[in-house]
Amino acid sequence: AQSVTQPDIHITVSEGASLELRCNYSYGATPYLFWYVQSPGQGLQLLLKYFSGDTLVQGIKGFEAEFKRSQSSFNLRKPSVHWSDAAEYFCAVGAWNNDMRFGAGTRLTVKP
Amino acid sequence: DTGVSQDPRHKITKRGQNVTFRCDPISEHNRLYWYRQTLGQGPEFLTYFQNEAQLEKSRLLSDRFSAERPKGSFSTLEIQRTEQGDSAMYLCASSLGYSATGELFFGEGSRLTVL
Secondary structure: OOEEEOOOOEEEEEOOOOEEEOOEEEOOOOOEEEEEEEOOOOOOEEEEEEOOOOOEEEOHHHOEEEEEHHHOEEEEEEOOOOHHHOEEEEEEEEOOOOOEEEOOOEEEEEEO | OOOOEEEOOEEEEOOOOOEEEEEEOOOOOOEEEEEEEOOOOOOEEEEEEEOOEEEEEOOOOOOOEEEEOOOOOOEEEEEOOOOHHHOEEEEEEEEOOOOOOOOOEEOOOEEEEEO
């Protein structure tokens, strides 16, 4: 079965600084990859997804992610973080049968 | 608002009691999912429906758990004889489509506390 590892439990960045959240997946076939964000008291919201084609995908709120098959990674990036980006971020991998597995999440704190 | 709604948002119960959660998906969505999320963890897949058919169940879903989607619209998740280990956030999500690539839209969750 597929699995996801998010190595960083908690990251703190200063407002305006760049951000990269790491995600590594394990899956034997072509993965469907997702990043979701969860703010306190809110439901999970999809930031972006990768199915095929261009390995650099753009999402909402200025986020982007790059799929690197050779590294089994799908890291999330943002060039300039805003205070409102503070939240929990989840990477997920979906299989052909729609079984989506999530990582444990990375909590982002933004310093003023 | 036509998003995914879940009820109740928070349920406190005593060990051994039964609880039921309801999920109303986005109206035109044919797929509905249940996940469980504990503190510090990502959502764990429990089960999913395509229309009224329950197509897959996780091994996490013990015999005390049952989910239904009787008319392919709303769904219920019942937990019988609750245990303290059942305390978690139960998330519902829905999607449109017949492949693995449909975006999941999540509700805000139902938090269960078992005393």
